Amino acid sequence: xxxxxxxxxxxxxxxxxxxxxxxxxxxxxxxxxxxxxxxxxxxxxxxxxxxxxxxxxxxxxxxxxxxxxxxxxxxxxxxxxxxxxxxxxxxxxxxxxxxxxxxxxxxxxxxxxxxxxxxxxxxxxxxxxxxxxxxxxxxxxxxxxxxxxxxxxxxxxxxxxxxxxxxxxxxxxx
Amino acid sequence: xxxxxxxxxxxxxxxxxxxxxxxxxxxxxxxxxxxxxxxxxxxxxxxxxxxxxxxxxxxxxxxxxxxxxxxxxxxxxxxxxxxxxxxxxxxxxxxxxxxxxxxxxxxxxxxxxxxxxxxxxxxxxxxxxxxxxxxxxxxxxxxxxxxxxxxxxxxxxxxxxxxxxxxxxxxxxxxxxxxxxxxxxxxxxxxxxxxxxxxxxxxxxxxxxxxxxxxxxxxxxxxxxxxxxxxxxxxxxxxxxxxxxxxxxxxxxxxxxxxxxxxxxxxxxxxxxxxxxxxxxxxxxxxxxxxxxxxxxxxxxxxxxxxxxxxxxxxxxxxxxxxxxxxxxxxxxxxxxxxxxxxxxxxxxxxxxxxxxxxxxxxxxxxxxxxxxxxxxxxxxxxxxxxxxxxxxxxxxxxxxxxxxxxxxxxxxxxxxxxxxxxxxxxxxxxxxxxxxxxxxxxxxxxxxxxxxxxxxxxxxxxxxxxxxxxxxxxxxxxxxxxxxxxxxxxxxxxxxxxxxxxxxxxxxxxxxxxxxxxxxxxxxxxxxx
Numbered sequence: 001x002x003x004x005x006x007x008x009x010x011x012x013x014x015x016x017x018x019x020x021x022x023x024x025x026x027x028x029x030x031x032x033x034x035x036x037x038x039x040x041x042x043x044x045x046x047x048x049x050x051x052x053x054x055x056x057x058x059x060x061x062x063x064x065x066x067x068x069x070x071x072x073x074x075x076x077x078x079x080x081x082x083x084x085x086x087x088x089x090x091x092x093x094x095x096x097x098x099x100x101x102x103x104x105x106x107x108x109x110x111x112x113x114x115x116x117x118x119x120x121x122x123x124x125x126x127x128x129x130x131x132x133x134x135x136x137x138x139x140x141x142x143x144x145x146x147x148x149x150x151x152x153x154x155x156x157x158x159x160x161x162x163x164x165x166x167x168x169x170x171x172x173x174x
Numbered sequence: 175x176x177x178x179x180x181x182x183x184x185x186x187x188x189x190x191x192x193x194x195x196x197x198x199x200x201x202x203x204x205x206x207x208x209x210x211x212x213x214x215x216x217x218x219x220x221x222x223x224x225x226x227x228x229x230x231x232x233x234x235x236x237x238x239x240x241x242x243x244x245x246x247x248x249x250x251x252x253x254x255x256x257x258x259x260x261x262x263x264x265x266x267x268x269x270x271x272x273x274x275x276x277x278x279x280x281x282x283x284x285x286x287x288x289x290x291x292x293x294x295x296x297x298x299x300x301x302x303x304x305x306x307x308x309x310x311x312x313x314x315x316x317x318x319x320x321x322x323x324x325x326x327x328x329x330x331x332x333x334x335x336x337x338x339x340x341x342x343x344x345x346x347x348x349x350x351x352x353x354x355x356x357x358x359x360x361x362x363x364x365x366x367x368x369x370x371x372x373x374x375x376x377x378x379x380x381x382x383x384x385x386x387x388x389x390x391x392x393x394x395x396x397x398x399x400x401x402x403x404x405x406x407x408x409x410x411x412x413x414x415x416x417x418x419x420x421x422x423x424x425x426x427x428x429x430x431x432x433x434x435x436x437x438x439x440x441x442x443x444x445x446x447x448x449x450x451x452x453x454x455x456x457x458x459x460x461x462x463x464x465x466x467x468x469x470x471x472x473x474x475x476x477x478x479x480x481x482x483x484x485x486x487x488x489x490x491x492x493x494x495x496x497x498x499x500x501x502x503x504x505x506x507x508x509x510x511x512x513x514x515x516x517x518x519x520x521x522x523x524x525x526x527x528x529x530x531x532x533x534x535x536x537x538x539x540x541x542x543x544x545x546x547x548x549x550x551x552x553x554x555x556x557x558x559x560x561x562x563x564x565x566x567x568x569x570x571x572x573x574x575x576x577x578x579x580x581x582x583x584x585x586x587x588x589x590x591x592x593x594x595x596x597x598x599x600x601x602x603x604x605x606x607x608x609x610x611x612x613x614x615x616x617x618x619x620x621x622x623x624x625x626x627x628x629x630x631x632x633x634x635x636x637x638x639x640x641x642x643x644x645x646x647x648x649x650x651x652x653x654x655x656x657x658x659x660x661x662x663x664x665x666x667x668x669x670x671x672x673x674x675x676x677x678x679x680x681x682x683x684x685x686x687x688x689x690x691x692x693x694x695x696x697x698x699x700x701x702x703x704x
Contacts, residue, residue: 053690055690055691098691133691133692135690135691144687144690144691144693146691146692146693147693147695150695
C-alpha cells in the first residue's frame with residue numbers, strides 16, 4: 001500500500017515535467033506583455049540541439065528575442081494580418097513573424113530555456129489558446145513541435161504538440 | 175483367414191475412430207502473455223523472451239527468425255506455465271519473429287507467432303519452412319501409397335475381372351505392393367503430423383506428432399487407403415470368383431474416395447464438380463495403370479490366354495483415357511486459374527512436367543494399341559515380348575508421374591496462392607484541410623506496401639514537404655509504427671514495405687508537413703485480414 005502511495009505521489013509530482021517543448025507560463029491575459037520562456041527538455045533522440053525556431057502566431061506583436069550567449073539570433077520580419085493597437089494608442093502593422101536561435105549546441109542531457117518577449121494584442125480572443133509552433137533542429141535530425149489539437153481534442157493526445165498559451169480576459173482598466 | 179482379416183480391419187478402424195475423437199473435448203493451452211508483447215517496439219535487444227500460458231506446457235518447436243529470415247539458436251527453459259527463450263547470440267535491429275509450438279496437458283499442440291521489433295520495424299523473416307528430411311519421407315510414403323492404389327488395387331481389379339487363371343508371380347508382386355501400401359498409409363499419417371508441426375525427424379516418435387496427423391483431414395485419406403488395400407488383398411484369397419470381383423470393386427471405389435477425401439483439388443470449390451472429378455480421375459488411373467502389370471505378366475507367362483484379356487482391355491481403354499483427360503482437364507482449369515500460372519508457379523511447372531510425361535505415356539500406349547496389339551492378336555512372332563516390354567515402359571512412366579503427383583502436395587496450387595495474395599485495402603480520409611487515399615497492398619497482416627495520394631480539402635493539388643505514415647493498434651497493444659513516405663515521380667507518396675504484425679483493426683495516421691511550421695494530420699481506421 002505504501003509503495004502504491006509513493007508511486008502515485010511520484011507520478012503526481014513528476015507529471016508537470018513534460019518531455020515536450022513548452023512555455024513556462026502557460027496562460028496570460030490579452031492586452032498585456034508576455035515573456036515567453038521556451039523550455040527545451042531534450043534533444044532529438046539523443047542528438048544535441050543546434051537551433052530552435054519559433055513561428056509567432058497572429059496577434060502576438062512587438063516581439064523581441066532575448067540574446068543568448070553562444071547562439072545567434074535570426075529574425076524574419078513580416079507584415080501582420082492587420083494593424084494592431086499597441087501601448088499609448090500606437091499603431092503597429094509589421095514586426096517579427098518568425099525568430100530563431102542558431103549555432104549553439106545544447107546536449108541532450110542538459111536543459112535550457114529560450115526567451116522572447118511580445119505583446120498580446122487586445123484584439124485576441126480570451127479563452128482561446130495561442131500556439132507557437134517550434135522547430136527544434138539537432139546535430140542529427142530535427143523535431144517539429146507543431147501539432148495543434150483539432151477542435152474538441154486536447155494537446156495531451158498529441159505526440160509533438162506546439163507550445164500553447166491560454167488567453168485570459170483582460171484584467172480591469174489600466 | 176478371411177474372418178481374421180475382417181476382425182483385424184474392424185479393430186484398426188475402431189482404434190482410428192477413437193484416436194480421431196480423442197482430445198477434441200479437452201481445452202487447449204492458451205498463451206496468456208508474452209515478453210516482449212506481440213507487435214512490441216523495443217529500443218534495446220531483450221536478454222530473454224518469455225511466453226506465459228494458462229497451464230503448464232512443454233515446448234515442441236521454438237524458432238527465432240531475425241530480419242531477412244535468419245534463424246537464431248535459442249535455449250528454452252520451462253518453468254511450469256512459463257517458457258523462457260534465451261537467444262544464443264545478440265539480436266540484430268529490425269523485426270523479429272518468434273514462432274512457437276507447445277504441447278499442453280491434453281496432448282494437443284498449440285502454436286503461434288509473436289512479432290516484435292528492435293529499434294525499427296523491418297520486413298520480418300519468412301514463416302518457418304517445413305523440415306526437408308521429413309518432407310522427403312512423407313513424399314516417399316505417398317509414392318508407395320500411389321503405387322499400392324494404382325498398381326496394386328488396380329492390378330487386383332484387373333486380375334479378378336479380366337484375368338482367367340491366376341498367375342502367381344503377378345499376384346505375389348501385387349500382394350507385396352499392397353503390403354507396402356498398408357505400411358506406408360499409417361506411416362504417412364505420422365509424417366503428415368510431423369510435416370504439419372514442422373518438427374524434425376528425431377521427434378517423429380512423439381505421440382503428439384501422430385495425434386496431429388490423426389486429427390488432420392489427411393487421416394480420412396489414410397483410413398480409406400487401408401480399406402482399399404485390405405479389400406484388394408482379400409480379393410486374391412476369395413474362393414468364389416464373384417466375391418473376388420466384389421472385393422476388388424470395393425477396393426477400386428475406395429481408391430477413388432481416397433483422393434476425393436483430401437488434398438488441394440478435392441477441397442477446391444465447386445465441390446460438386448471437383449470431388450467427382452477427382453474420384454473419376456483416380457478410378458481411371460487405377461483401371462488403366464492397374465491393368466499394365468497383370469497384362470505384361472499374362473503376355474509373358476501365357477501368351478495364348480492373354481488374347482482375350484488384351485481384347486477386352488483394348489476395347490475399354492479408350493473410354494477410360496477419355497475420362498482421365500476430361501477429369502484431369504477440369505481439375506487443372508480450376509486449380510491453375512490462368513495460363514501464365516503454368517510456368518510462373520511451382521504447381522504449374524509440376525503440372526507441365528506431368529503433362530509432358532503423360533504425352534510420352536500416351537504415345538507409348540497409342541503405339542501399343544495401334545501397332546503391337548493387332549500383331550499380338552495375329553500371333554506375330556516376337557510381338558508378345560515387344561508388347562510386354564512396352565508395357566514395362568508404360569509402368570516406369572506411370573511411376574514417374576506418381577512421383578511428380580506425390581510432390582504436388584508440397585506446392586499450393588495457383589488458386590490458393592491467388593487467394594493468399596489478398597486484395598488491397600484502401601481508406602479515404604477527407605478533412606477540411608486535406609484528404610488522402612491510403613492504399614495497403616495486400617490488405618492483410620504481414621509485409622505490405624502503402625501508397626498515399628494527397629489532395630487539398632477542395633480537391634486541389636497538395637504540395638507536401640514530408641509525409642509520415644503512422645500505424646498503431648491500441649486495442650492490440652501495438653505501439654505506433656512510424657514510416658516516412660517517399661514521393662514518387664507520379665506525386666504519389668509511398669512506403670514500400672512496412673510490416674503489419676497482426677491482423678485486426680489498425681489506426682492509420684498520415685502526417686502531412688505542408689510548411690516548416692504547418693502540419694495536417696489525417697486519421698482513420700482500417701481492418702487488416704489475417
